[in-house]
Amino acid sequence: MDDETTQNKRQEKEGMETDLAARGCVLLIEDDSTIAEEIVAELTGHGLQVMHRDTGDAGLTAALAGEADVMVVDRLLPGLDGLSVIETMRQRGIRTPVLVLSALSAVDDRVTGLKAGGDDYLTKPFAMEELLARVEALLRRPDDTRSTKLRVGPLEMDLIERRAWRGEREIELLPREFRLLEYLMRRPDQVLTRSMLLEDVWQYRFIPRTNLVDVHIGKLRRKVDAPGEEPLIKSIRGTGFQLCVSD
Amino acid sequence: MALAAMAGVMVMQFGLVYTQMEAVESHRSTTLLRGEAELLARMTPEHLEYVIRKRATDDMRLVISSAGLFDASHALITGDLRVWPRGLKADGKPHNIEIYPEEGAPYPLRLLAVTLSDGNILVLGRSFHLLAEQKLMLRHATFLAAVPTLLFALLLGMVLSHRALSRVKDMHEAIDLIMAGDIHERLPAGKERDDLERLAGSVNRMLDRLESLMDGMREVGNDIAHDLRTPLSRVRAKLERALSTGSAGDALEGAVARAVDELDQCLGIITALLRIAEIESSRRRAGFGTVNLVELIADVVDLYEPIAETEGIHLLTQAGLAPVNIDGDRHLLIELLVNLVDNAIKFTPEGGHVTVAVTRQGGKASLSVTDTGIGIVPEERQAVLSRFYRSDKSRHVPGSGLGLSLVSAIAQLHDATVLVGEGKNGLGTCFRVTFS
Numbered sequence: 001m002d003d004e005t006t007q008n009k010r011q012e013k014e015g016m017e018t019d020l021a022a023r024g025c026v027l028l029i030e031d032d033s034t035i036a037e038e039i040v041a042e043l044t045g046h047g048l049q050v051m052h053r054d055t056g057d058a059g060l061t062a063a064l065a066g067e068a069d070v071m072v073v074d075r076l077l078p079g080l081d082g083l084s085v086i087e088t089m090r091q092r093g094i095r096t097p098v099l100v101l102s103a104l105s106a107v108d109d110r111v112t113g114l115k116a117g118g119d120d121y122l123t124k125p126f127a128m129e130e131l132l133a134r135v136e137a138l139l140r141r142p143d144d145t146r147s148t149k150l151r152v153g154p155l156e157m158d159l160i161e162r163r164a165w166r167g168e169r170e171i172e173l174l175p176r177e178f179r180l181l182e183y184l185m186r187r188p189d190q191v192l193t194r195s196m197l198l199e200d201v202w203q204y205r206f207i208p209r210t211n212l213v214d215v216h217i218g219k220l221r222r223k224v225d226a227p228g229e230e231p232l233i234k235s236i237r238g239t240g241f242q243l244c245v246s247d
Numbered sequence: 248m249a250l251a252a253m254a255g256v257m258v259m260q261f262g263l264v265y266t267q268m269e270a271v272e273s274h275r276s277t278t279l280l281r282g283e284a285e286l287l288a289r290m291t292p293e294h295l296e297y298v299i300r301k302r303a304t305d306d307m308r309l310v311i312s313s314a315g316l317f318d319a320s321h322a323l324i325t326g327d328l329r330v331w332p333r334g335l336k337a338d339g340k341p342h343n344i345e346i347y348p349e350e351g352a353p354y355p356l357r358l359l360a361v362t363l364s365d366g367n368i369l370v371l372g373r374s375f376h377l378l379a380e381q382k383l384m385l386r387h388a389t390f391l392a393a394v395p396t397l398l399f400a401l402l403l404g405m406v407l408s409h410r411a412l413s414r415v416k417d418m419h420e421a422i423d424l425i426m427a428g429d430i431h432e433r434l435p436a437g438k439e440r441d442d443l444e445r446l447a448g449s450v451n452r453m454l455d456r457l458e459s460l461m462d463g464m465r466e467v468g469n470d471i472a473h474d475l476r477t478p479l480s481r482v483r484a485k486l487e488r489a490l491s492t493g494s495a496g497d498a499l500e501g502a503v504a505r506a507v508d509e510l511d512q513c514l515g516i517i518t519a520l521l522r523i524a525e526i527e528s529s530r531r532r533a534g535f536g537t538v539n540l541v542e543l544i545a546d547v548v549d550l551y552e553p554i555a556e557t558e559g560i561h562l563l564t565q566a567g568l569a570p571v572n573i574d575g576d577r578h579l580l581i582e583l584l585v586n587l588v589d590n591a592i593k594f595t596p597e598g599g600h601v602t603v604a605v606t607r608q609g610g611k612a613s614l615s616v617t618d619t620g621i622g623i624v625p626e627e628r629q630a631v632l633s634r635f636y637r638s639d640k641s642r643h644v645p646g647s648g649l650g651l652s653l654v655s656a657i658a659q660l661h662d663a664t665v666l667v668g669e670g671k672n673g674l675g676t677c678f679r680v681t682f683s
Contacts (some may be wrong), residue, residue, distance in 0.1 A: 217556055
């Protein structure tokens, strides 16, 4: 079992590398050199190209050049702070998605971070897998949120009638399971961390128990992957989950 | 300032005494004038004329300052009043009238006129010079009394203020010591006999409270250090062993993975502590709005149902259909309830029940989470809400020990009370959060 997951993980990594290399240019604005080094290593290790700037002013100049596909910005920077960088570039019409990093965890801080034009907010300390998953999520943001039918691999979902099928078989889902599957189907082949699921599906933060999401996924998996069928919902050890449909 | 007030009081006193004296003198002169007029009216006209001309009685010399006998047409017969005083009526009542003599300044007289049996009119007058003299005397007396009184007051004030200042100076010195770090120092409060000492007493009690709070904080600080040291030393030991045994490959990977888990636990503790501090220090209610508790428990139960199911615990809700609305921060209230439910599931064995209920009694909304778990002994019930408290029974259950202090902090922000009691039939535990 363990071997199998490692193998899966390796395959996914390769898949991700080829996938992201084409459009993955990350602008990192972070003044702490140790953390910056780790982030650069993690992101380049997954085939992303990283530009690192260590002040707000240098970061803003690079952001305004508009070459980055996604930005990772620390809130507290010497000189021009992270939020001002984001606000200024948004005023100039640069729409590059931004992940805000911060040592401040208060709910209010998160709200101000997102209001300033950030797209996602990650509190330090964080796991590198979490950062990678969120950067990846920003790179592949679901674009068509208005369609009423979702079709991913053998899965099909009707958002109006609230029904879902795997091939010919209808999957009976509780409302919470339906919401979870919808979230997964909008992000196929994407690594989704536990905290991303909690924040986005349930709008909760600060949940004391980490295996809470696993139990929900477990319940959903038993309904989606019937015995004998190719498993679609995979666990990524130490990180989260992935709906695999590409192969 | 105080001296001016004192002088003012003395002037008022003088005025009061003078008014009293005036009233007494006015009454006395009326009586005297009437008495004398009555006496004179009984005399024969000839004798009366003689008496008036010569001022032949003692009273005429001592009590009466002017006298005149006029005929019915107000023409002078005899006496020292040269003309009929202007405006005087022969009605036997006293009148204060200004007299204009042929020479010298006009002067006031208290006059009384009576008609005699032969038709003539007798006029008697009494001057106010006695009153004027008394007034002068009173003024002298007041002044003579005022100077030493004011001087004495001044001196006494100086002595007293010097004493008060020296006490204030003592207090300043004590405060300086406290500011320099000697928090056990206290202000001189004596037996709290006056305002200054009572104030010092209040300050001392405040310092006592602050000192006990500081002790509490120091304790929490020690607890934090201890709670972090344990997992950190475990991490250290694991990594050291992995290094020294020269393990490689999977063994090393396993050791590092476990070390990362332990470090995550440390970070979890720090995050929870920061969160509690943030909620406790937050006086702002920016995130407040109307929250329906019935909806809230449904959401949390929806989140926890699968995990309760896998652990073989029945998770139930009890609430009416009508919404129970309160003013609060939805995210924080969810956090509160999640912590209570999580806790209840953690301490309830397989086959047990966890009931989440919302009630409204007498206008007060309350949330309760009741379990059939291991329970808490009565003497530990309120203590579980304090930081890092782990009951002996729960030591083996993993957790930061901070969930319930978070509950307590969130409840405080909402002016809600948390009561810890026992569950149904004396089994398990019931946490009840009552909003005011």
